[in-house]
Amino acid sequence: MNDRNAKAGIGLVSAAIFSFLLWLLYLRPDAAGASDRLAWVPAANASFNAACTACLLLGLVAIRRGARALHVCCMLCALLFSACFLVGYVVYHFDHGDTHFAGQGAVRPAYFLLLISHVVLTAAALPMILTTLYYAAGRRFSDHRRIARRTLPLWLYVSVSGILVFAALRAWA
Numbered sequence: 001m002n003d004r005n006a007k008a009g010i011g012l013v014s015a016a017i018f019s020f021l022l023w024l025l026y027l028r029p030d031a032a033g034a035s036d037r038l039a040w041v042p043a044a045n046a047s048f049n050a051a052c053t054a055c056l057l058l059g060l061v062a063i064r065r066g067a068r069a070l071h072v073c074c075m076l077c078a079l080l081f082s083a084c085f086l087v088g089y090v091v092y093h094f095d096h097g098d099t100h101f102a103g104q105g106a107v108r109p110a111y112f113l114l115l116i117s118h119v120v121l122t123a124a125a126l127p128m129i130l131t132t133l134y135y136a137a138g139r140r141f142s143d144h145r146r147i148a149r150r151t152l153p154l155w156l157y158v159s160v161s162g163i164l165v166f167a168a169l170r171a172w173a
């Protein structure tokens with residue numbers, strides 16, 4: 001596959017996932033009859049994000065020390081945890097719809113700033129993660145390294161801000 005086709009594919013997959021999430025959260029009519037049976041899922045999702053964060057940091061330390069096999073293992077685990085998060089997120093929001101933030105005062109703009117940065121940077125991170133993997137899979141490690149140095153901090157921000165959004169909703173929902 002040439003680069004142009006691969007990048008078009010990555011763009012399409014990313015846009016499809018992101019559009020689906022936006023529809024799920026903001027455009028779909030409110031879920032009726034949401035129950036408590038999935039109340040544990042947001043905490044599990046926050047744990048997936050925490051595990052992803054740990055894998056990303058460990059994977060970075062590994063490659064800096066020249067441990068390539070450990071780097072690959074950590075990054076693939078980070079991907080797996082992010083995928084688990086995505087599945088949990090979709091399942092939960094299918095059942096519950098959007099979760100409303102009830103905090104008032106100064107905490108409210110701070111929460112929305114955090115949420116908006118989380119959503120916007122998730123949209124940016126998705127194609128970058130796939131492109132980083134694409135270069136690694138093709139053993140194009142200098143391209144991989146170049147984009148990965150931007151992908152990694154973005155992915156870390158998305159994971160950590162996901163945990164903070166969960167904590168804020170628990171504290172003020």
Ligand code: HEM
Pocket residue numbers: 060063064068071072075076129130132133136137141142144145148149151152
């Ligand atoms: C999306 C997941 C991945 C991310 C975010 C990522 C991140 C990184 C980063 C940040 C570096 C540069 C470290 C530095 O500053 O020196 C790097 C280097 C490297 N990564 Fe990854 N990586 C990922 C997946 C993979 C995979 C799947 C492989 C193997 C197939 C791999 C193999 C390598 C190698 C060999 C280097 C060293 C490149 C060189 O020094 O020229 N990475 N990666």
